[in-house]
Amino acid sequence: MRETLVLNASFEPLSTVSLRRAVVLVLQDKAVVEQAHPGLRVRAAAVEVPVPQVIRLSRYVRVPFRQRAPWSRRGVLVRDRHRCAYCGRRATTVDHVVPRSRGGGDTWLNTVAACAEDNHRKANRTPEQAGMRLLSKPFEPTPADALLLAVGGRGGGWDALPEWLPQPA
Numbered sequence: 492m493r494e495t496l497v498l499n500a501s502f503e504p505l506s507t508v509s510l511r512r513a514v515v516l517v518l519q520d521k522a523v524v525e526q527a528h529p530g531l532r533v534r535a536a537a538v539e540v541p542v543p544q545v546i547r548l549s550r551y552v553r554v555p556f557r558q559r560a561p562w563s564r565r566g567v568l569v570r571d572r573h574r575c576a577y578c579g580r581r582a583t584t585v586d587h588v589v590p591r592s593r594g595g596g597d598t599w600l601n602t603v604a605a606c607a608e609d610n611h612r613k614a615n616r617t618p619e620q621a622g623m624r625l626l627s628k629p630f631e632p633t634p635a636d637a638l639l640l641a642v643g644g645r646g647g648g649w650d651a652l653p654e655w656l657p658q659p660a
């Protein structure tokens with residue numbers, strides 16, 4: 492998958508985004524192309540634009556180092572790319588790794604995307620108790636993710652998140 496580097500207006504690297512997202516930001520005048528692939532063009536809407544390798548945000552955005560991305564169910568689904576943490580199939584629900592009934596909270600580190608079947612099967616148990624294994628560990632989006640989300644999202648919603656998020660380690 493082709494990725495584009497995003498620089499702050501101050502040229503400080505912030506993150507990478509998908510080519511599609513980069514083109515949208517440029518077309519919306521939220522970013523300018525700093526470097527493009529020689530010879531490659533991409534068709535977006537009714538126009539053809541160079542394939543951006545590096546874009547720079549039009550306006551400087553202050554990176555809120557201490558700011559944490561607010562937790563939401565939709566945010567968890569988006570963070571996990573709608574993949575079930577237990578089986579990898581399409582997820583439509585959010586599972587609390589440690590169930591709420593056992594004190595588990597609505598936090599990034601305690602929630603994962605899950606398919607309805609696995610969520611139902613796990614019920615009010617921990618993965619260990621249910622004999623289920625997490626394919627990947629839940630993680631907290633970085634401040635840069637939250638920041639870019641606010642810049643790129645329509646109304647700053649979590650809808651724009653998948654493009655901004657790095658792959659979990």
Ligand SMILES: [Zn+2]
Pocket residue numbers: 575576577578579580605606607608609610
């Ligand atoms: Zn599943």
